[in-house]
Amino acid sequence: MTTFAQEDSLPRVPLPTLEASCEKFLAWCEPLLTADERAATEAEVTAFLRPDGPGRVLQAALEEYDATEGVHSWLDTFWPYRYLGRRDRIALNANFFFLYKDSDQPQVERAAGLIAGAVNYKRQLDQGLIPPVVQRGVPQSMVQNKFLFSATRIPGAQQDTVRAPYSAQSPGPSTARHIVVFFRGSMFRLDVLGADGAPHSLDDLEAGLHAVMKAGAEPAAVDTSVGHLTTMARAEWAAARESLLACHPRNADALEDIETALFCVALEDFAPADTQEACDELLYGDRGNRWFDKALSFIVFADGRAGINVEHCELDGTTILSFTDALLTTPAEEHSSQSGARSQGLPALEPVVFELDGDLRAQVRSAADAFTVFGNNTATTTVSFADFGSNAAKALGVSPDAFVQLAYQLAHQRAKGHLGATYESIATRQYRLGRTEAMRVVTPGIRDFVEVMEDPATDKATRRAAFRAAAEQHVARAKECQLGQAPEQHLWELELIQRRRGAELGVTEQPSLYRTPGWLTMRDDYLSTSSAPSANIQYFGFGSTSSRCIGIAYVLLPDRFNLYLSTPLAVADQMRTYAERLREAVAELRELLAPERSGD
Incomplete structure (x- = not known):
């Protein structure tokens, strides 16, 4: 079936x-x-x-x-209404996270393996090969899986919307071939599928991630990391998004890259001191290294620890659990082989750049500062x-x-x-x-x-x-x-x-x-x-x-x-x-x- x-x-x-x-x-x-x-x-x-x-x-x-x-x-x-109608910030208030089991892989290898596994899951999903979940003999709805890839919440003045495949605007599975990788507050569009649709090999992906880290070695200025805006209350972010679009034509292309990306990967340049810090960073870590509106964001720390931050409006924990189990119970090499991945050289890579005026830069910095305060006003254990x-x-x-x-x-x-x-x-x-x-x-x-x-x-x-x-x-x-x-x-x-x-x-x-x-x-x-x-x-x-x-x-x-x-x-x-x-x-x-x- x-x-x-x-x-x-x-x-x-x-x-x-x-x-x-x-x-x-x-x-x-x-x-x-x-x-x-x-x-x-x-x-x-x-x-x-x-x-x-x-x-x-x-x-x-x-x-x-x-x-x-x-x-x-x-x-x-x-x-x-319940999910898209809320007007407060979704970062920390609505998104949820999983801290994955530990791995002895270094950061780039771990990240490449997660990418390969997710790409293989999408291939299986596109072909209808993910078997329907059955619990105690009762089949479960699988429709949430349509919002795993290339799904992005779009802020609205009164109520948000969702941009996703399998919709009237975008029938069928996503045709995107790229992801967005964050490093030190900069964003990069990285192709994970070649021109013919074949996934890149693990070696290719690792090379692409290393290239991202080299290109983004210099930390971005806080007021240029537009991801900070996704931490704002929804109506405020909606207004800021309109300002982005009005500021320069290039910004529409940048938003297009992010919103159509299969998913996001955030590479962190530090290792959390302990498990609780890892959890906190997965829930509300920012540094301009997040796009909280994206359905799926893998986060991989410098020591190879990893997890995922999930935008909740179309995805519940049960769906993400099935995805996680499929991802982590099969070795990355097997995922890569199953997907038909092959070596194609360094994946296409380009920075995602926004043109910002003084007002937008001030707004980005203000959003970053406000979310830092908000996070600091949260206690966890x-x-x-x-x-x-x-x-x-x-x-x-x-x-x-x-x-x-x-x-x-x-x-x-x-x-x-x-x-x-x-x-x-x-x-x-x-x-x-x-x-x-x-x-x-x-x-x-x-x-x-x-x-x-x-x-x-x-x-x-x-x-x-x-x-x-x-x-x-x-x-x-x-x-x-x-x-x-x-x-x-x-x-x-x-x-x-x-x-x-x-x-x-x-x-x-x-x-x-x-x-x-x-x-x-x-x-x-x-x-x-x-x-x-x-x-x-x-x-x-x-x-x-x-x-x-x-x-x-x-x-x-x-x-x-x-x-x-x-x-x-x-x-x-x-x-x-x-x-x-x-x-x-x-x-x-x-x-x-x-x-x-x-x-x-």
Whole structure:
């Protein structure tokens, strides 16, 4: 079966009923509310659900949209709003990274191998040879793979767009033959495919990268590295992009080179001091050596360590995991051979140059300075459990994800003195154009479990029973989310319909439900969590989502468990306390559950 053959036969994302989503919404927010807050929220849900209430009108509009010819899913307008509609900076706030497993290859050899692997993956993708992913016998959507190569986010004043192949403007796979390589703040267009479409050999690629480093040996002036502009808030970057185009005709050609490039490669002239610094550099390292709007940017440090920074609007972690596994489980030489690469001499190479006036130079420098400050106002840390992984959790008779999520909640209670709204990303790629569902982790079972654990009078049996009950609720809710039976995105889309079409539909004011303690509390993240299980990566990471949120990106493997935490600098101490409490919670829960398995 070819890569995209089954897309049209996948089931549609189910549209929940209004009653089901409202019922779940009340149940999901209840553990975080006081009695008065619950009562106030329930009253507004009742009003929302009235036969003549706004919920009925908005749901009818959504049902009509879902049934419209050409619409793939009731989420077709939701996803562009959620990702392309955000107006803050995407660098650090939205893009995510993977730190790849270590290699003993030197920098240029490592970079050439990654290029060869990516080019081979594209060749297979173009020919439909990447087999569709199947999980537990269920085929998954592969459509995100169309946004791996030559895909670039384009800033807009109101909403961004995506420039990509497989589109009306560019039907079929990308025909680009080049990548863009960054070194010391300069950009270079480097051909990785020859004139006849045959990939360059590994030796050719290494020669090309060495040529880039020679040509870019002199660091570029900060105010000439236009990549800094991609760190700006989106409307500001959109205006700056228009200024670039108006400044000189050559700038349109430079943008064309970048936006159509298969992907970017950033060669760094330093080696990170440790793993955490490597992670930080992958997430928000800049120095003019990034184009954060590019779908894929490989980053290779001077010591050969490497990873990837991913623009999130069309790509989720599951797709990048499959790509990474394909890239790193096969030797570069084999990728090169499979792709039909051959020696063709030094690849075509030319600098990507922008013509800048004084105002644009000042704007580039200002963007660089502002992003440096923004990065410095972010606190991060890594947490690693070398003696714990999914096998250990399974040996204790519990779902690995339930174990770690319960540990997160216990640690949060102990670090901050209370529970808080927690987001977990759940993949829904078994549906047509499926992406993710928003799971809210704090259940009544988790609330009760934490209370029991914090009560010194409770015995082990009581604590174990509370843990088991909470874990069962967690697994059950995750399965509901996998099946699209979750309230948040549904109710959020109804709110967005009111914003877009309220006057037309006669719902001229935002329904009060969206100002209730339940809605506001449930969506005010204290923890934002997502997992990326692959033996080919060491760490996965993203920025926090609010002024007090801790972002938790975790790699949970059979034999290890690694986390990257991020939070605003103002609450860095709380994050570090949380990390300590988490180490203690994992050890405590392992001890709590172990005797039960041994007959204690």
